[in-house]
Amino acid sequence: MKEEDSKSPILRMLFYLLVVVILVFNLFPFLYAIVSSFRPNADLFSTDLIPKAFTLAHYDEIFKDTRFVTGLFNSIIVAGVTVLISLALGSLCAYALGRLPFRFKGPVLYIVLTMTMFPQISVLSGLFVMLKALDLFNTRQGLIVTYLIFSLPFTIWVMTQYFRSLPRELEEAAYVDGASPLEVFWKILLPLTVPGLVSTGLLAFIAAWNEFLFALTFTVTDQMRTVPVVISQFSGATSYEQPWGAIMAASMVVTIPLVILVMIFQYRIVAGLTAGAVKG
Amino acid sequence: MAKEIDLMERQRRLAWFLIVPAVLVVFLVIGYPLIQVLVYSVLKYKLDGVTPPSFVGLGNYLFILTDSDFWHAVAVTLIFSVFSVTLEAVLGLTVAMVANSKFKGRSFLRIAILIPWAIPTVVSSKIWAWMFNDIYGVVNVFLTNLHLIPQKIAFLATPITAIPVIIAVDVWKTTPFMSLLLLAGLGLIPSDLYEAAAIDGATAVKQFFSITLPLVMPTLLVALIFRTLDALRVFDIFYIMVGGQGNMATMAIYNQQWLVSFLDAGIGSAASVIILIIIMIFVVLYTRFSKTSFQ
């Protein structure tokens, strides 16, 4: 199923049909959201797929709102730093767990996993108290620290698996040549794990980008708030009304950085092992 | 000989050096909250600012374990988790394999498959809830215009129709998570294995079962574990689409209700611990099942 060379025309057609189905299934709600973001308020609840009227008012509205722009900025920092720390710390730890002799691999992995198993709501007040005590409340650093609860165990688990799956022959050759374990990590193994790093990085970034509960609780001023919280504060004339158009527009804007990230990194996800490096 | 032992020693020391910081970070962050949850779970503690907490031993646990609402929530969560994780695994693998193939426009596909995961849950759940609206929703409009159903259905009004809808929405949203991890996992499989198998005359199906599946299994397992963890703690999607309907509460909604709405830190914390134990059972089951061990 990997190569496209020898398939019969029927199978090819079925394959492309599958591709189309996947695309439609994934994108339809997104298209609906895009269309809604351009609809004027009065038409928001009509069921026409192609809007009769077109307006940029919602986009105008959200960009004029300084909280939204600040929110974008904060989200980028928080999600970005969380991912960087997780990848750095996590892949080093994963290298050790996947490749180096260590007696307590199993227990470590499970302890690390346990940390991430708690429902978010249960650790909310404990973290609140802790952040206040450490003077990290209402700071981006504080939020980053709490996001590590999810992203670090996740990175460690996925990357450990990745390191484990790499063939031994590569290292052995390097050790024979006198390399230190860290050099082996840095020069040989890490580059091969780029697909894993990219996948984990993207998923962790998106999770941190869209996280709501911790962001709501641990940041309180408009300067520090991230984008999901800002969107939740959008309100119409009264708190009963939901400014659907503005929310849709904001969601579109919020999804764009993620799409850009994926565009940049997606080709690295399937680097694959080149046969040559192993056989030699 | 001595050189080999020396290498082992250096590796061992390095391992400690690399592992301990990561574990320490996680401990430090979650340590206090974890202790607080455990302590509160054995107290009768109302957060009204007036009543002082008192020790009740296993009283909170007994209350929850004899509460039919709790078991109902467990049932809803389990049904949801089993169906959505299974569907996501199957679809995720399919999509990953398609995205792994060489064809025109695969870059576009790879970006497109991530979109559902990228849209914030609160937003996408609202979009779907709106699409399933009983009068204006596109789904109802579409189905009635094609005369597939006699009249519009209020999908989210009762569990029989609402839970499948919620599962479908969750599958839509989370398949990208699986696909992305599996795509990376598929990349680990050397292509010459397939070449060799093709030369030996193996069909695509046989190649899948003897090469792809076994070699992607470790990644699949990790993906399954994390997906299951999330599924068992599902909150947002149920909360937004079916709100407070008692017969469709999940364990996390039950937990939140006691902790936040009812201001009961004692029962809320005990519920958290019980949920944690249920999740742990699943993780143990997974690792028993997996052929690879982590020792």
Add this chain to the structure above:
Amino acid sequence: MLRCVGPLFLLSLATTNGSGAGVTLHFTGDSSGDSGTFTKALIEDWAQKTGNKVEIISRPNDATATLSQYQQYWAAKSPDVDVYQVDVIWQGICAAHAVDMKKYVKSDEVSQHFPRIIENNTVNGKLISIPWFTDAGILYYRTDLLEKYGYKEPPKTWEELADMAKKIQDGERKEGKKDFQGFVFQGKASESVTCNALEWVYSYGGGTIIDPDKKVTINNPNAIKALQTARSWVGTISPAGVVTYGEEEARNVWQAGNAAFMRNWPYAYATGQDEKSPIRGKFDVTVLPKGGDSGKNAACLGGWQLMVSAYSKQQDAAADLVKFMTSQESQKKRALQLSQFPTLPALYSDPDVLAKNAWFKNMLDVLKNAVARPSTVTGADYNQISTAFFQSVNKVLSGGQSAQDAVQAVEKVGKRLVR
């Protein structure tokens, strides 16, 4: 050097006042949308007048998320926030964290507000918060359709409403409007249906679930009749999906012109009269119907109040801010700018207010007799009884439970809570 002292001294006098020179307060409440804009301007006004500074901490749109946020502060006894905007049903929950406003407001000032609200806001003799603006459930009806089908006035009882709704619905659907509904309301399992159901129960003389003397009254034949009546609407004059409708979902059906009657909060009046609205000029509002001829009119009390935090380090200044924001002048501005209900009956005969909102005149009686949810008597346990109530009602509406079983289940929870 010394020459500066004089002018500096004078300058400091100019910015000093009784509330303390230049304190910085923190306010949390509405900060987005029209309400937010108004609030910010009002607060700025006070800040300028008194030479203080106020920093606004925004709150999420959703009330439950807001409460969750506030609770973190209260649990930590944090002095970070001085004034909170609180929902009418949170009085019992806030009680321990609020300053007794009786310290700052004289009784003749207090009595200028609607008595029912003040009663609601007083927990064990302590006045938790000052009413800021209020709300009550009302009946919206299509004047043009009533005329078309030969009705001279809006319905006085629920039975009348059901008849009128059915006739109008059948007629409109025959003419091709297949999505037309007779009556839309909020049946979603949330605080929304607690309000709606309380109105039904009360209007049939079934009480208020738990009365102020801590007696659980819900299990009575009138309450059962009320719930059974509501159940009979679902699928006949109300869509089956009404059990998932909140305020906005009902309003969408209504505002698109697809409903003859709607129960909702007053906010839908202004949106309905908007220029682009399909029903502009075609509707009016009145008090909700009675349950049978021997019933009473009911309107569920809503609205928001302002409270001073017991952990605030600047309680005097905070109380001054609250008094300013809830004063007659401020409330009049709110009525004129946002068309929201003031909490001072005197303003309902104010010529300027009536010039902008003629319909306020009829609302005075509704608000005077608004029925409060049993939040004050249940205190911090209000959410438990409300949840039990709305889940049971929701089940009755969707046919999953009989009305008798429902009231019994609620009674059980109620008895457990007021023990």
